[in-house]
Amino acid sequence: MIKVRTLLFLLITALFLFVYFTKPASVVKFVYNLEDIKFYTKQITGIDHKPFEDIVVVSIDEESINRFGRWPWDRKITAELLIKLKEAKVVGLDIVFSERSSYESDKALFSSINEAGNVISGFFFRDYATQTVNEKIIDFLEDCSLPRYEVLSEKIGIPEFSFIESNIPQILENSLSCAFFNIKPDADGIYRHYPTVYIFEGMLFPSLALQLVRFYLDKEIYLEIDELGVKKLTIGDINLNKNYIRLNFYKDIKSVSAVEVIEGKIDPSFFKNKIVIIGITEMGVYDIRPTPVDPLMPGVFLHYIAVSNIINGDFLRDSDIYDISFTVALLGLIFFVGNIKKLKYRMTVYSAVLSIPFIIPSFLFIFENIWVMTVYPFVFSFIYIISLEIYQFFKIDLQTRELKRAFSKYLSPDVVEQIVKNPENLGLGGKEEEITVLFADIRDFTLITEKLDPHQVAKLLNIYFDSMTKIILENKGLLDKYIGDAIMAVFNVPLTVPDHPDKACKTALEMIKDLKNVNKILKKQKLPPLKIGIGINTGNAVVGNLGSSLRFEYTAIGDTVNLASRLEGLNRIYGTSIIVSQFTVEKVKTDFLFRKLDRVKVKGKEKPVLIYQLMEKSDKNLFIKKLYEEAVELYFNTDFGKAEKIFRELWERYKDYPSKLLLERTAYYINNPPGRGWEGIYEFKEK
């Protein structure tokens, strides 16, 4: 059966994949904006990567516009600018000359383009236009397209355009080549990606940046395309595999003013063997694009960044595989963290895991130029944690109810409550603990049952157990087990009861007292009255869930338990109801009435133990205790004559059974004095 944790893992992974691949517009906008935080993180760290050295933007800026007038300029000025740039290796135009101007100006421009021999003219594709281009322009454009490509599938996944805003034929004819400068924003209107190739009239055209790199490096582009688009794009040592590259923005962009170039303030040799891109940076001309690092970035800078990214190879490498593996790995990590039992530790590790989507992607972005998403891993990890915790909450609630239900049969409600609050106190396996054990047994039960049918026996036991168990539980005792007609109860486990010897003694007294009520009930039910004997001992025992993997129970084992059982049995001999060991008496703090009964050695025990009778407090019992203990001391000191006198008085006057027993024993020793070294220890050979 699949565990709920696994099921949640699978469900959240499926939900993530659904959102990741369907890309709902509203979600994508939100996600893109948050992802851009990485650029600010990079800015804060002060770590920056440098653009390619031999590339410069010639800006038609505010100063140039002020000097030469509103754009578009007279083409003679542009011609002059191009001549000044003829030492450059390639000059890309982020400008289109789609209409004719004056004959003289056009002629100057055509001549300068021809003379420079390094101009890559720009054009842009349109989704819709009212006019189409003629065959002559298409013939020129063909020379700008990429000739070497391999189509690997019937359909190809590269954006295709039906219309173009081209340069006039003379510009194309004189240019070294041409390229499109369309850049498409992301769903939220922000520019983060730069195209590699588009299709027009069945031809593959490179973007301005790619064409500039192609001619700068003088290396042909080899393409493999399939239904997903660019599968492989190779240009020299540079490899791309996407329709769009993710731009890795620079802090500094090398730019000079067109006016400074035209007026000769910049020496033409400055541009020697460089890549130059001419574009408009003046805001009034509206070639401004919002980017993650600048809401008002001139469009020409995007070409600059793209060229530099391609040549340096420092464009951001993103991949579905990176994002999916990272997110699924995080969800997997949370799956394992869910195993941590303690909430505080689990929460600490969860917090650490939730910081991973911020740390690792930022590190990969800043130092390795790898773009791994932060938002999806974080959000879906968070959802998974919340789901797990909600599940844990209900699971614990259910377990608590179950625990309460199960333990309420053996423990008092407040002990159950404590266990529920601190379940870790319920250690598995055996553990040595100091406990007080109480054994209670019905006197002559076999004789009683002989006179009753099984139903009556069951009824009798139910009435008796019900009453006695309540008393044990009320005193924070653990009902360990019923053994036939006997009850075994332990105190101080599973939860600590600091005054456990007192609690056990109090329980015993209450049990004896309550037995009168039990007998009244039994009488009404026409059942015989009961007498019980109780043995109490305190000491260390192995406590815990003991047994086999198939069947185990929470119990206590050891000498402490055995002695308690033996003491219970001694009640028959001494004619008492409650016998308590010296070990319990030593630890009791309550002012109970204990009578030192005897010094005995029970069956199976090497060491003797002092035993006490726990008596109900009364003047009579106090008097009996005083006399009896006086006699016992005489008895221990082998002054049997004096002891016999007191025991006889107690028996004859109060019918005190322990005194009767000691009287018999004293009489024996008077006739058969014990040897030297006798310590008054009476050894019981039977249980």
Next chain:
Amino acid sequence: MKSNLLLILFFSLLISAYAQEAGNVVKYEGIVKIHREGVVRPINVNNPDFPIFVRDIIKTKSSSIAFIRFIDGSKIVLTEKSSLTVQGLDLISATEGRVLFKIEKRGKLKGLKVKARSVVIGVKGTRFIVDMKDGEMNIYLKEGVLSVRSLIGEFIRYRKREISEFEKFREEQIGEYERFKEKMEREFKEFVKEFEMRGGTAVSIKDGEVRDIRIPPYIEREFEYLDRF
């Protein structure tokens, strides 16, 4: 500009020295350009007997034509807005437009192969035209035998059955709908990786479906180009 031209010339000479010569553009009309391996700028064909090499891409512009003689004597004509890549001495790739072939026999040697989009045409001494337009490709075979093999999946080859005299008579008797139904049934299809064409036949290939077509008169006339050089 001059330095660029000199550079192109230098590379052309360098490539000429090392690359394998595949043939010549014997004559041309209009604008014919060659994209040479390792050279970014296309080269204008500006004189007859312009050499072509393995890995060259030859392109004709609108209202242009190029007559090419392959090194083994085979003839190729690129009509306007056509493109041809010399992939090797035994493999030519026609990528767009209409290209005419007259392939010379190579004795016992393996015949020249022509690749056109997702189709490979095995040739042994034959005259044929490959005409590519949008998603459709027509192959017109004047003489000889061609084997046409699909590179992606299988062709759905539609064939026409022979109609007996009796069936002709019956066809005249039945209604228009029945005739249409019969026509559909007469045409049966089979899935083949490769099929063979005989002289005087033509096929149209679109979306993997191959249908028999007639050779139109203007194509018949275009075959004459192959005899003009």
